[in-house]
Amino acid sequence: FDAQKVTVIYVLGGPGAGKGTQCGRLVETFGFCHLSAGDLLREEQNRDGSEYGELIRGCIQEGAIVPSTVTMKLLENAMTEELEKRTGDGWTDGEGRFLIDGFPRKMDQALGFDETVCLAALVIFFNTSEEVMRERLLKRAKTSGREDDNVETIIKRFRTYNEQTMPVIEYYKTQGKLAEINGTGSIEEVNRLASAAVRELFS
Numbered sequence: 001f002d003a004q005k006v007t008v009i010y011v012l013g014g015p016g017a018g019k020g021t022q023c024g025r026l027v028e029t030f031g032f033c034h035l036s037a038g039d040l041l042r043e044e045q046n047r048d049g050s051e052y053g054e055l056i057r058g059c060i061q062e063g064a065i066v067p068s069t070v071t072m073k074l075l076e077n078a079m080t081e082e083l084e085k086r087t088g089d090g091w092t093d094g095e096g097r098f099l100i101d102g103f104p105r106k107m108d109q110a111l112g113f114d115e116t117v118c119l120a121a122l123v124i125f126f127n128t129s130e131e132v133m134r135e136r137l138l139k140r141a142k143t144s145g146r147e148d149d150n151v152e153t154i155i156k157r158f159r160t161y162n163e164q165t166m167p168v169i170e171y172y173k174t175q176g177k178l179a180e181i182n183g184t185g186s187i188e189e190v191n192r193l194a195s196a197a198v199r200e201l202f203s
C-alpha cells in the first residue's frame with residue numbers, strides 16, 4: 001500500500017489494556033477502519049474449511065503468537081477489501097485510514113509489515129498495570145465467551161506480552177513514533193488522551 005494514501009496506526013498494549021474499546025471510540029470520532037488482529041484470527045479460526053483453524057485455536061489457548069504469515073495475510077486481505085468497499089463511499093481511490101489493533105506483537109512482524117505492507121504513521125500504546133488488566137479481563141470473562149479469558153491463559157498472555165511485545169514497543173519508541181497513553185483511567189479519560197494524540201498526527 002502507498003503510505004502517502006494509506007495511513008496506518010498501530011494500537012498496542014497488554015491483554016485487557018483497552019485497545020478494542022478505545023479503537024471503537026476513535027472510529028466514531030475520526031472514521032477509521034478498525035482491524036483487530038485478534039478478531040480476524042478468531043474469525044478465521046471459526047471459518048468453515050479454514051486450514052489454519054486448529055493452529056490458531058492452539059496458539060490462542062496458550063497465549064502464544066500465531067505464525068506471522070497467517071496474521072499478516074489476514075490483515076492485508078482485510079485492508080484490500082476495505083479499500084475496495086469504501087471507494088466511492090467517502091474514501092477516494094485507494095485512500096484510507098486504518099487502526100490496526102493488537103499487531104505487531106513481535107519484532108519480526110513489525111519489520112515484516114513495515115517492509116512489505118505499509119509503514120505505520122503512529123503507534124498508540126495503552127499502558128497500565130497488570131493488576132488493572134487482570135481485573136478487567138476477569139470481569140469480561142463472565143460474558144465474553146473468549147477461550148483465553150481464564151486465569152491460566154491470562155498468565156501466559158502476560159508473559160508473551162512482556163517477552164515478545166514489549167521489545168516492539170521499545171523499538172517504536174526509539175523511532176519516535178510512540179504515543180504512550182495512560183490507560184488506567186475511565187474509558188472517557190483514556191479516550192480524551194488518545195484523541196489528542198491522533199489529532200496531533202493529523203494537524
Ligand code: UP5
Pocket residue numbers: 013014015016017018019020021022036037038039041059060061063064065066067071101102103104105136137139140148157183184185186187188190
Ligand atoms: N475496559 C476497557 N477500558 C476500560 C477502562 N478504561 N476502564 C474500565 N474498564 C475498561 O477491554 C478489556 C475489558 O476491559 C473490556 O471488558 C472493557 O469493557 C474493559 P478491551 O478493550 O477488550 O481490551 P483489549 O486491549 O482489546 O483486550 P484483549 O483481550 O482484546 O487483548 P489481547 O491483546 O489479549 O487480545 P487480542 O484479541 O489482541 O489477541 C488474542 C490472542 O490472539 C493473542 O493472545 C494471540 O494468541 C493471538 N494474536 C496473535 O497471535 N497475533 C496477533 O497479531 C494478534 C493476536
Ligand code: MG
Pocket residue numbers: 019020021036038102
Ligand atoms: Mg481486543
